[in-house]
Amino acid sequence: MSHLTDVVVTGLGATTPLGGDVRSTWDAALAGESGARLFNPEWVEKFGLPLTFAATIKVAPSEVLTTPELKRMDVSAQYAVIAAREAWADAGSPEVDHDRLGAVVSSGIGGIQTILDAWDTMTTKGARRVLPMTVPMLMPNSPTAYVSLEFSARAGAHALVSACASGAEAIGYAADMIRSGRADIVIAGGTEAAIHPMPIAAFAASRTLSLRNDDPAGASRPYDVDRDGFVLGEGAGVVVLESAEHAAARGARVYAKISGVGLSADGYHITSPEPSGDGQIRAMRAALAESGVAPRDVVHVNAHATSTVVGDLIEARSIRGLLGDDADHVALSATKSMTGHLLGGAGALETIFTVLAVNEHQAPPTINVDNPDPELVLDLVRDKPRALPDGDIAAVNNSFGFGGHNVALVVTSA
CATH class of the missing domain: 3.40.47.10 (Thiolase/Chalcone synthase)
Incomplete structure (x- = not known):
């Protein structure tokens, strides 16, 4: 790989069904814990959902973010900002040339909770009650936009959408930004907040979700003969990527390379x-x-x-x-x-x-x-x-x- 710029990982951040940060998430994963749990029981009765559980977030954004932040961001962007702040701090909160700092944070579905809430508001209270921040909250580039605003990332802010491959593709694109010379350092990752009755109903209709209501923690069982579908999860993962030269120049701790x-x-x-x-x-x-x-x-x-x-x-x-x-x-x-x-x-x-x-x-x-x-x-x-x-x-x-x-x-x- 001598012809390519080495891209290294210097910061990690996450908020997940297993924990509110990377360390608690990783420790829970090593311990073999499940993040699947019962969701709002009123949903089942009100909408007739065929399942009762999902891998819901472990630490609510309301425990981490301010009230103004909660009001102006869809939940998907909230997760992304929480993870990005941890990743940036983990990378040492580096002093950077902001014209050489990029952001690539993707979502497969985007601000679906905002869309559905706005429609509910419109149908029950009328068009005048729809919030003025609805569009910037629902747009699928909202998470990466908020991350780029948070850190003044001006080399580019991108949101690649490729369904369940979106988060990994974002990291791959970020690595390419560094290798092509567009950026020295990029905040990259993926986020999703789709645990809501409608997406649950839609995934269930497609026969892709496990219906193991009697055992949520045991429902996701890859490679088991009795597997019957996935468990819907939510949260975000974000990494800080840098060129090896940039990381070395500032004495950064390096986890690994995206090679x-x-x-x-x-x-x-x-x-x-x-x-x-x-x-x-x-x-x-x-x-x-x-x-x-x-x-x-x-x-x-x-x-x-x-x-x-x-x-x-x-x-x-x-x-x-x-x-x-x-x-x-x-x-x-x-x-x-x-x-x-x-x-x-x-x-x-x-x-x-x-x-x-x-x-x-x-x-x-x-x-x-x-x-x-x-x-x-x-x-x-x-x-x-x-x-x-x-x-x-x-x-x-x-x-x-x-x-x-x-x-x-x-x-x-x-």
């Missing part, structure tokens, strides 16, 4: 992954090629693995198809079993998990796999963390989204 970015599209179906996994393989192959990492050097994969009947095994076969026999020494983790599926925030949070796995040399567990699918052809880390090899190591984070979006990121030791 390769791979992107592809299936061109197959609006919701179903292409059965052969060709697009997923192409994304992973491109990320490895850009990073200069050989298949034999990959020791860990944080899988997209949502707990759907079809998707889990397509990804597993894709990983095996790309790595071949080298997949035998890969520790596979499916962390959505604990966090639920954060949609546009998932890839960013799972990039943080991958960075910490490489930095701390331990792969987080996958929980709820009581009966592993016999077609799983990979070594799944179950129930407890697993030590990864000493020395410099490489890992892959996969994120795939409705519409056939495939993103793979290669994370290597700093």
